[in-house]
Ligand SMILES: NC(=O)c1ccc[n+]([C@@H]2O[C@H](COP(=O)([O-])OP(=O)(O)OC[C@H]3O[C@@H](n4cnc5c(N)ncnc54)[C@H](O)[C@@H]3O)[C@@H](O)[C@H]2O)c1
């Protein structure tokens with residue numbers, strides 16, 4: 153049995169379903185028909201690797217449902233999430249006479265999803281798009297919420313649009329082929345959701361990680377209950393992200409409350425800085441966020457009364473993700489510099505997401521936290537690795 157999470161956006165009639173289950177790819181055709189009524193043709197955007205694993209199943213099901221499909225494969229990797237790739241995708245849409253009664257499908261991880269969503273948002277001022285995420289990170293995070301976009305010479309994800317999908321289909325069987333570091337990165341974002349959501353999701357995440365080792369994830373599928381537990385775990389993660397998005401669709405910049413979309417940035421201030429000082433090559437994004445959360449938690453202990461007990465617990469759960477965290481050669485000073493001088497985040501407008509307790513995030517202005525406290529927190533995290 154698959155599970156449904158509904159994203160009903162506040163103040164709008166638009167809502168969509170996120171389907172989480174097993175062996176769903178073979179039902180892609182009927183799913184597309186049910187979410188985009190009267191659909192004629194679809195363009196699938198994927199990459200060589202993901203398409204070689206799952207493309208045929210999806211296309212066969214579309215054909216059986218009498219939906220015409222065209223496939224366009226983009227390059228694999230963050231560097232292909234660009235305006236150049238977008239332009240090439242738009243050209244493909246145009247050459248294939250894609251119209252507003254047709255649809256675009258993203259089959260892949262967050263890179264494919266973000267770019268496809270953006271291309272769908274701007275082509276003919278918006279065509280329907282559907283997400284079939286195939287990495288853990290894209291299942292629980294990037295495919296939910298309607299943020300789409302690309303990177304450019306002036307920064308990551310700075311060009312984009314809000315464009316909600318018409319539907320999201322998550323087949324947890326696809327995680328069987330995912331590399332273990334990609335799983336770790338996804339689990340770090342899952343721990344982040346737990347830490348800002350509450351004890352319930354935090355414990356669920358911790359229990360799941362204790363029960364199933366990330367290193368031999370694929371082998372776990374032999375245990376009958378595993379895929380079902382994975383499905384339930386992914387569903388609860390998706391439900392949390394959906395709840396946040398539902399009530400703050402466009403990330404209102406004036407909001408600073410504990411339910412605003414901004415809290416999803418927990419761990420990201422230091423995380424982004426760690427990625428930047430290592431030239432985006434050393435860490436997977438999720439891994440950098442894993443360490444970033446620990447730094448934010450150290451700061452929280454000093455300025456938001458976050459307890460030592462919960463700090464230790466968070467450290468333990470981040471370790472369960474089997475995070476690759478060799479930090480040799482990274483010095484705390486350069487990490488601090490990286491975000492202080494990040495044009496997007498000049499100290500006065502920098503907003504930290506801290507924790508008063510697990511499940512109690514607090515947004516604090518950068519001006520309220522001394523450079524020294526930040527430096528010490530980062531040093532502590534780096535020294536432990
Ligand atoms: N839109 C949002 O709200 C949002 C949120 C978080 C992250 N993001 C974006 O998501 C991107 C990262 O996404 P990601 O972590 O999924 O990385 P990714 O898309 O680069 O995928 C990671 C790797 O896994 C491969 N892969 C995908 N599915 C596979 C499968 N089932 N089996 C084997 N290999 C598979 C991909 O080909 C790729 O090499 C970043 O660009 C980030 O900015 C967006």
Ligand SMILES: [Zn+2]
Pocket residue numbers: 341420437438441
């Ligand atoms: Zn992230």
